[in-house]
Amino acid sequence: MSDLLDTFDKMPKIRQFDAFPKTQSIYTQRSSRGGLLTVVVSCLLCFLLWTEFSEYLYGERAYSFHVDDTVSSSMQINIDMTVAMQCHYLTIDVRDAVGDRLHVSEREFTKDGTTFEIGHAGRLDALPMPDLSVDKTISAAKRKSFLPSYSKRPQNKKFHKQPAFQKTAHVVQDGPACRIYGSMEVKRVSGNLHITTLGHGYGSFEHTAHELMNLSHVVHEFSFGPYFPLIAQPLDSSVEITKEHFTVFQYFTSVVPTLFIDSRGRRLKTHQYSVTDYSRNIEHGAGVPGIFIKYDIEPIVLTVRERSTTLVQFLVRLAGVVGGVWVCVGYAFRTLDRLGRVAKTVSHGGRTDDSPEGYAASYGYQRPSHIGGLTVDRRSTSSGWLNGGADTVEAMKQKWAGLGQGGAPKTHRKVDSVQQRIFSEEGRAW
Known part of the structure; x- marks a missing residue:
């Protein structure tokens, strides 16, 4: 090692870049502690450099809240779920805080007979939340921005090239399960979305037999606002299974308007929500079995801004991290080494190696x-x-x-x- 350092010291082209005087390597003492510390500091610097490089490539997010001052009278609800019952026995209704009731027809939501398959879905409390970057989210949304209303109807010629929802993979006429999917406009107030069976909860001329009732369901997608497939929501790919005929599934959601701003200044307005679920079995006549999704609109707006550093800032921070860590560790090591030598001198009561x-x-x-x-x-x-x-x-x-x-x-x-x-x-x- 000393021969290698001496070789570098003899090279005039290398020594001329060194503005600080150095003691020749033959007069320096090397120890195993110093070598081990060099290895540890090198590993630490590699980790810090990788962190800085990742932040330079992907940026960082800044979150802020402010009062929602936008004036809007309506809001869009997007739903895609499969219920383990025939489509004929299912009915969908919306009630809001104003007191209005809206029966959802097949013009808003489409019902396809199919088979009940869980696939990759899981329980709500065990699902991981994917975290996509703001840039990818906005880019995916901009590619679909030419859809004026984000309609769910794939048979509509206007949106035939790129429907908002995928077609049903296995369509079975009068199948044992029903896929419900589509988008609809509701008033921008608190409300409740009900999925119940005929003759239970709302007046109907037809009554569903109790042995045919099974409200097990898989939520493929549920969101508020314009439909953007890459924005992950809590209820996406969640499943609830029951063997009872009279079961109540309740979801309490808190909707927060969200504004995404990437490093290039592009903006995307959408909605996010948090959810709490609750399910229970009831006796006949003691309640209404069904799937109930209650939503409340929060009066604040969440702004997610993506920040990125320039190349000059990245290089300056890189030099500061490397130089600062190396110098501070060097000073600390020399101080501790000097204290050790002093302690050794006091213990021997004589001469120091310095x-x-x-x-x-x-x-x-x-x-x-x-x-x-x-x-x-x-x-x-x-x-x-x-x-x-x-x-x-x-x-x-x-x-x-x-x-x-x-x-x-x-x-x-x-x-x-x-x-x-x-x-x-x-x-x-x-």
């Missing part, structure tokens, strides 16, 4: 001896260096005596102490 003597001792040097004007280096035999001892001292004395008598030696070599070498190297580094 002092020149300690640094020289790690390389096998000891404090030099000064005899007159000469410096004698002592080298420990444990590091493989020779120890001159008394003979070296006597030789130095004779050499000094010769200099005093004018007899200069033929050659002269300046000998620097280890401490001077260390200081000179550090001085050149800084």
Whole structure:
């Protein structure tokens, strides 16, 4: 590793980009703790970089609420569900807070005989909620924006190319189940959508036999406002099963007008809702069996705005994350390492490895001896260096005596102490 760092240090084209002085790698100490910390910080930086990159690609959502100041007298309800009864025995009605009752005919909702299949549906409390981006939601809605009324009638030539609802996969004339699908306009007030059987709940000349009643159902799609297939709603793909003939299924929904705004400024107005479900079995004559969907309109508007960062902002944040984490971790590591060295010094009551003597001792040097004007280096035999001892001292004395008598030696070599070498190297580094 040291050889690799030395190779990079010798390259002038690389060193000229470094504006800060660095100590040569030979004078730095590496430890397993530092290597482990480098690996951990690198993994952390990879995670942070991926987070920043994901936010740059997909943006982030900002939610806000404000009072609904729009004036509207009607609202659209979209429904697509299958009930485990023949279509002939089912009736659909709407009651609102004004007191009006509307019987829904086949002009609004279509009934197709079919078989009762659960498919991929599940219970309401076990269904995951898909989370699509605002851009995908608006793009899918804009592709269907040429449909003026989002009608459900696939046989209508005006909407034959792209009907709002798919055709029934298995149409069975007078089948054991009934698929009910379509859209209708209702007053923009609280109301209740009823799906009941003939002769139970509303006056009818026909009475449904009790053994034929089974209100098990699968909700394929239920929404308010313009029909956009990619906007996930809580009741979508939910199922309720019962073996009793007299069962009441109740859904309490709270409708919130919603405005989607993507990063390009495109807008989409629709409705979202929350739902609470309740079901119970009743005795004959103690209530009306059926499927009841109660809806309340909230007086607020939810705005979902998608925000994205520019390339310059992304690069600045990227540099800030990398530099900030690396510098802060480096300072923290050096501080803890220095505290550890101080604690070690206090425990041993002597020399630290940061002092020149300690640094020289790690390389096998000891404090030099000064005899007159000469410096004698002592080298420990444990590091493989020779120890001159008394003979070296006597030789130095004779050499000094010769200099005093004018007899200069033929050659002269300046000998620097280890401490001077260390200081000179550090001085050149800084």
